[in-house]
Amino acid sequence: MATDADALVIGGGPAGASTAILLAQAGWRVILAEQQIYPRQKVCGECLTAGSLALLDGLGVGPAVRDNAGPELQRVGWMSSSPTIVADLPPCTDGPYRFGRALGRDRLDAVLLGRARALGVEILQPAKVRSLRGDPGCFDCMIEAIADRHSHEAARACTSFSIRASIVIDGHGSWEMEPDQRQDGPVSRAHAPRYGADLFGFKASFRRAALPRGLLPVLSFKGGYGGMVVAEGERLTLACCIRRDTLRECRARTPGAPAGVAIEQYLRASCRGVREVIDRAQRTGPWLSVGPLRPGIRIGRKHGPFQVGNAAGETHPLIGEGINMALQSAFLLTSRLVTQPVVAVAGSRSREIHRDYAAAWRSAFAHRLRLAAAYAHFAMRPGLSAPATAVLRSWPPVLTEAARWAGKARSPVVPSSLCRAVP
Numbered sequence: 001m002a003t004d005a006d007a008l009v010i011g012g013g014p015a016g017a018s019t020a021i022l023l024a025q026a027g028w029r030v031i032l033a034e035q036q037i038y039p040r041q042k043v044c045g046e047c048l049t050a051g052s053l054a055l056l057d058g059l060g061v062g063p064a065v066r067d068n069a070g071p072e073l074q075r076v077g078w079m080s081s082s083p084t085i086v087a088d089l090p091p092c093t094d095g096p097y098r099f100g101r102a103l104g105r106d107r108l109d110a111v112l113l114g115r116a117r118a119l120g121v122e123i124l125q126p127a128k129v130r131s132l133r134g135d136p137g138c139f140d141c142m143i144e145a146i147a148d149r150h151s152h153e154a155a156r157a158c159t160s161f162s163i164r165a166s167i168v169i170d171g172h173g174s175w176e177m178e179p180d181q182r183q184d185g186p187v188s189r190a191h192a193p194r195y196g197a198d199l200f201g202f203k204a205s206f207r208r209a210a211l212p213r214g215l216l217p218v219l220s221f222k223g224g225y226g227g228m229v230v231a232e233g234e235r236l237t238l239a240c241c242i243r244r245d246t247l248r249e250c251r252a253r254t255p256g257a258p259a260g261v262a263i264e265q266y267l268r269a270s271c272r273g274v275r276e277v278i279d280r281a282q283r284t285g286p287w288l289s290v291g292p293l294r295p296g297i298r299i300g301r302k303h304g305p306f307q308v309g310n311a312a313g314e315t316h317p318l319i320g321e322g323i324n325m326a327l328q329s330a331f332l333l334t335s336r337l338v339t340q341p342v343v344a345v346a347g348s349r350s351r352e353i354h355r356d357y358a359a360a361w362r363s364a365f366a367h368r369l370r371l372a373a374a375y376a377h378f379a380m381r382p383g384l385s386a387p388a389t390a391v392l393r394s395w396p397p398v399l400t401e402a403a404r405w406a407g408k409a410r411s412p413v414v415p416s417s418l419c420r421a422v423p
Contacts, residue, residue, distance in 0.1 A: 015309025016171030095411025137346030260287020
């Protein structure tokens with residue numbers, strides 16, 4: 001195991017793994033720490049936009065993703081208590097792919113991490129970064145590696161060690177705490193604020209569902225929103241976000257039932273389209289949950305670790321742009337890091353990169369976040385969604401335009417200097 005690196009990447013999801021790949025392709029020595037064991041499923045809508053497919057080509061994993069992904073997503077739907085409304089998705093006109101597809105996070109994350117490993121990235125997994133000390137140019141990072149999480153002796157199997165890295169990239173999930181930069185030891189969420197509008201994410205997979213191929217429906221119901229998509233092997237992903245207060249009401253209606261089961265019953269009762277799609281389907285595996293999710297912009301620090309993916313900011317999942325934002329943020333950051341030697345990314349130069357990257361990030365995503373928040377506001381409030389449904393029923397192309405405004409017809413610019421062909 002290396003004792004030092006040019007960069008330490010925290011998190012092996014799409015943002016962290018992509019950042020590690022791009023830095024390794026530029027010749028950097030990279031260590032990546034991921035606390036989960038792969039492959040594993042994760043709460044995620046699993047949509048890959050047309051722009052995402054182009055970015056994955058730039059990472060050298062495009063063929064592997066396309067060979068396994070579900071059908072092209074060419075139509076968008078609106079599912080509420082009324083009959084489903086369907087319209088065309090706008091094709092992407094400024095990239096190599098016209099429509100997006102879907103792939104399970106267990107497949108996507110494993111492909112990306114495998115690519116990083118093939119490029120020489122040292123993968124610490126399962127491992128968690130417990131503390132960070134120092135400044136750009138010299139970070140001391142305390143890492144805890146767990147030999148076997150499932151063992152009764154897991155606590156004794158933990159080993160802690162320190163590495164030194166010039167740069168740290170933070171790609172942890174939005175519902176997780178970032179590494180403590182003040183003291184050793186895990187950070188507790190016990191005193192984190194709670195709000196009635198906190199969102200919790202749920203996801204389940206189904207076989208033999210009745211969702212038409214190529215349809216990407218949005219679910220609108222009181223206190224939440226969601227979506228469905230057909231991914232690899234005709235597997236249906238049903239994902240939703242639900243407010244804390246609505247979740248509490250759902251569980252009160254089904255005492256003793258797991259939260260996911262209560263949510264499924266609520267979705268069946270609230271969304272006619274959901275009921276029709278999964279009426280005869282078979283759920284495979286348990287409902288997964290995560291939260292609380294608090295969409296918003298978190299980027300803006302002028303010093304310390306760089307942020308990518310959800311650590312930088314998170315959109316409401318309603319528009320299916322989460323993976324695209326994660327991938328694109330990796331390109332935005334690394335295109336600024338690799339233009340100079342690693343030793344130069346320190347001191348005042350580090351602050352310049354922070355400012356430049358944050359400005360580029362906001363330019364690329366701030367509008368998308370605001371638009372997604374507005375869509376979510378409508379979808380989860382019956383007083384607003386009912387009139388919206390009436391408008392959509394009279395003029396379904398409004399759905400097409402809403403998808404266009406959300407960026408479905410745009411492909412991000414991929415710096416050619418960062419792209420490498422698959423060896």
